Amino acid sequence: MSEEFKEIIMSHLRKDVLSNSLKKGERFDQRKFDEFRSIEIQKSVIKNAEGSAFVKLGNTQVLVGVKFDVVTPYSDRPNEGTMVTNAELLPLASSTFEPGPPDENSVExxxxxxxxxxxxxxxxxxxLFIEEGKVLSVYIDLYVLDHSGNFIDASSIAAIAALTDTKVPKVEDGKIIRKEHKGKLDLKALPVTVTSIRVDDFWLVDPTIEEELAMDSRLTIATTGTHVAAVQKGKGSLTKKEFLDNLDIAFKRGNDIRKLL
Known part of the structure; x- marks a missing residue:
């Protein structure tokens, strides 16, 4: 029997066991269907970064660092700074992550x-405007250290936590003075994502890796305290009612998370 065929069989067995549990109203870790795992947040964990945070969501762990650089602004937005977000799924985080250039999961x-x-x-x-032809660019670097499910929300929380920790460096003669700061980064909102997956007819918030392996659909919604900032649909489909139900949960759980930031 090939390894691929064995994995197909194991996948079906895992889903059958999970489905039977969900039909009884139970998740493997005893959480409610709309309940997050425990969230731990530590800030200022990288001394050489302008801002940083470490987040542990259940056993999923993410580290985020924020740095600045002086760049040329976009021609159509000459008075605005820029932002770049990078993500790396470290091989030590999961046996499914491989070294090398970013794969589709890192990019997503x-x-x-x-x-x-x-x-x-x-x-x-x-x-972030400095002078004509020069602005600050914010670099947000995400590192998934341990993948036990839902690294999207863990990374989102860590990114916002790091931004709330970020100090803007002073700039003299077009160069950043790393050890001097002019104040905290000005944030106008705290967007966080809430990810849910569907297994058969059941929607589960903050899925574990075991639940993700059995999912039929995935939906990630980023909210602020007042509006929807972004929506990302993974595999599968969903109805309008399912979307609206998940939207309601995203606002509720998003507000819970913002209180921790």
Whole structure:
């Protein structure tokens, strides 16, 4: 029997066991269907970064560092700073992550976190203007250290936590003075994502890795306290009612998370 065929059989067995548990109203870790795992947040964990945070969501662990650089602004937005988000899924985090250039999962993670921050107008980019032809660019680097499920939300929380910890460096003669700061980064909103997956007819918030392996659909919604900032649909489909139900949960759980930031 080939390894691929064995994995197909194991996948079906895992889903059958999980489905039977969900039909009884139970998740393997005893959480409610709309309940997050425990969230731990530590800030200022990288001394050489302008801002940083370490987040542990259940057993999923993410580290985020924030740095600045002086760059030329976009021609159509000469008075606004820029933002770049990068994500790396470290091989030590999961046996499914491989070394090398970013794969589609890394690219998707960076894109989802970036879109939530950008669409919510979280950062006051005009405050990053230096002088004509020069602005500050914010670099947000995400590192998934341990993948036990839902690294999207863990990364989103860590990114916003790091931004709330970020100090803007002083700039003299077009160069950054790393050890001197002019104040905290001006944030206008705190967007966070809430990810749910569907297994058969059941929607589960903050899925574990075991639940993700059995999922039929995935939906990630980034909210601020007042509006939807971004939506990312993974595999599968969903109805309008399912979307609206998940939207309601995203606002509720998003507000819970913002209280921790």
């Amino acid at each position: 993670l960076a894109r989802v976190v970036d879109r939530g921050i950008r669409s919510a107008e979280c950062i006051d980019v005009k405050s």
